[in-house]
Every structure is written in structure tokens, then in C-alpha cells.
Amino acid sequence: MDIQGYVRADGRVGVRNHVLILPVSYEVNQIADRIVRQVPEAVTFRNQHGIDQTGADLEQTLRVYEGFATHPNVYGVVILAWGHEPYDLQRIAAKAEAAGKKVELITLEQVGGMRRAIERGVLAAQRFTAERGEAKRQPVPLSRIILGTECGGSDACSGISGNPALGVVSDLLVAEGGTSILSETTELIGAEHLLAERAVSPEVAERILFIVRRIEENAMKMGVDIRGAQPAPGNIEGGITTIEEKSLGCIHKAGSAPIQEVIEYAERPSKNGLVIMDTPGHDIEQLTGMVAGGAQIVIFTTGRGTPTGCPIAPVIKVATNSFTYQRMKDNIDFNAGTVIDGEESVDDAGRRLFQLMVEVLNGAQTKAEILGHREFGIYRIGQSL
């Protein structure tokens, strides 16, 4: 099956044509904000990181920046920096240029103060938004699409309706040769043995068990029962009792395809098919990681009505029950509660959701895009220094 996408200079396929204002540290959030106030067609986000980080933690943060700067949904990027960040800003700019992006690197130090930085940023953002029409959608096979799967604000229906329906979408995309990402390692605790059985090799199976063991051990170092955070109060109110129960419902969103590989946070899949990315259960950090890893679209199931989105990728919200769908219609694109209501099968709901995904890939706006949701968060694996 073909969709209509933007084929970028590096051969990757975008489904949006964004001009991104990318603040690489918290020092320049205010500049980014002022630029998009003057050029509202551009997108940005607030960033709390990028300073006083080191080692693997800093590398992971840079992987997110580079993932966003080179993302196929991005036409042009204005990279905003303070100038004293502890890493090579030129490297991020060079990678974005190599990916065929229009790039402007502005450092506060170099231009001399906020007013000039805003002026330069506005000019670049205006130029990119004026020029981006040159990129045209053209037919591309669905096999070029990477889908990020996510569930947040889960309830007991998540494992019965929303996640199994998303699992159908994942299987259909994999059958087309595309890629689907399962993540939220915390929410694999108690279900990892079932996933390991689906690994394509003993090495991949061992890696699945390893990342779950690692995140469980890290959680245990806090010396508390993780119930309260996993499952969260909203999950518990919705009927989920333990992390094991939550996980067993979560993994339904990965369908039934074999698991090809396990990748690190914000890393690009090297194989098509179903892959696992090692992320926390934190919705925004997970979403940011999958998009930085190249996901052009995310489907997000929710029992409680989680409202979040992403600056550069469409996020389709799926309600797992009809009460939440009716109450949160402003934020939710699709009702899988029809399965609970006995109105359609999981398979029918999944096929309907797949159709919606194709429409959104072709340009239809999601509720999160219309409402201007641009949440962003990086999974930190080291402490702030």
C-alpha cells in the first residue's frame, strides 16, 4: 500500500513538513518561544536539559537532538544555543545538513544578546516556512513508515480493547514491510517472558530479559514498592492492581509479530518489523525517544484520557472505553470502547484504526496537532551535575 509522503534528500520519508526551532539547552527557551510567537507556523518546545550533563547521559540527550534535527518530518531547523553548552553544536548542524535540512545555527554568545538572536531566528524561520512548499508529497510505500506505539493513563480496558486494536495495526504495518516500535520497558515487567519467546534469536531474547531486569533493579534501588508510580493512581482507580497486570495488558499493542531487535533510547531501528526500544514508562520521555529514533507517527491508547502530543510527529489518541471517549472528545481521535460495548470485534476496530493512521500519514490533522500539543522530555540516565 502507498501513502503520500515527503521524500527527503537522505532518502527518508516524512509525513509532515515542519520548521523546527530546536533549543538545545534551557538557556534559550525564551528565545525559541519569542520566535514562534512571531512565526506561528513554526514549532518548538521547552527544554529542561543540555547543561551539566556528561557521559552516557549526555550522549543520550544529544541523540535526541540529532534525532529531531534530522527527522524526516522536519523540512528546516533553527538550532538555538547559548554557546557554552558542553558539546559540539556544529556536529548537530552538520548532521541536519547531511540529512538535507535547511539549517540555521544561532548561538546567543555569537550574535550578542537576545534581541539579535530573536531577529536572526525569526528571519530564518520565515525563510524556511516560505520555502517549505517546494517539498511535495508523493506516493511512497507504507514499508517506509515507523510507527511508535504507546499506552498512557491505562485502565482495565486498555488490555481488552485499545491495546489489542493497536496490536492489529502493528501487525498490518509489519505485514506491509513497515516498522513498529514497542517501548515502555517498565511496563514490560511481568510480561517479558512472553516477548522473549517471540524474539528472532536467543541474543534478542536475552536482550529483552536484560533491559527488563535492568529497569527493575534500578527501580528497586529506590527502596520502595513502585505501586503508586507503576501502576499509577489513575491506573489503580481504573482497575489495574499490579505492574504485572499492567504489563500484560500493555504488550497487546505489539500485536503478534516476531521481535527483530532491541534498540537503545532514541536510537534508529536497523531492521524493519517489530522492534523494542528501551524507554521508561514516562509518557513524554517515551514519545520523545521513539520520535527521535525516527518514528513518523505515534498511536497512543488511553483509558483515562491522556492529552499529550509531540512537536514534530502526529499522535493519534485512542480511547479504550466509550465513557472516556465521550468525556474527552476534544483530545481523542478514535474510540476503541466499541469493543467493550460489544459493537465490533478487536480485528474490526484495529482495521478502522489502521485506516485512520493512513489518513493521518497522508496529512489529516490529529486532535493533539489541532490543539497545539508540543510536549517534550528526555529520559535521563545520569544525574544532573
Place this chain on the structure above:
Amino acid sequence: MSETHLGAGRRQWVVMHPNDDVAVALTPLSPGTTVSAEDGSFSVVIRQPIPFGHKFAIRAVAKGSPVRKYGQVIGGATADIQPGDHVHVHNVDSLRARGDLLAKATQEKEEAR
């Protein structure tokens, strides 16, 4: 799972797997309601109010025994559970990522020294 069709019209409950100890209420259930499987595998009388999406036991589970849903272990019973009982955080604990138990064991070991 993709074959699941809960049937025409709204169902009151669903059992996810034949090995399960619990069913999920798809509508709030009141005490005294009788819930019977079509295949005759169980019939229970609801003992406490069961909110939408919450679990009730379809067979007895002894304190300390595993509790199953999706055909898998979702935790351990912290009290004897009767058929028809509400099954949730008051009578089931997680068996995983229990940093609290690890911290307690570490502290007891240090105190014993």
C-alpha cells in the same frame, strides 16, 4: 486476542483466558448479582460492589497463592479470596520490583549484625 468479539450488545463481564482466577466487570456490578459462564465453568455471586473495569474472583484463591489474569500471574493474594470477591490492591500485591521488601530485608540483616 484479535479474534475477540465480546458479542452483540453490552456484556457485563469478560474472562481474558481459560486459566484465569478473575473476570473483569464491563459494567458496575452490585452485591448479590449472579454471574455465570455460558459454558457452565463457573457461577459466582458478587460479594462487594465492583466498579467498571475492576476484577472479581471466579474461584477461590488462598492467601499467598498466585492470582492469574491473561493466563499469567499478575500478583500474589495477601488474603484468602472467595469467589465473587472484589480483587484489587487490598487483597493482591505485586511480586515484582518490590524495592520496599528489598530495603526491609537489608535493614533487618543490618540490625541482626
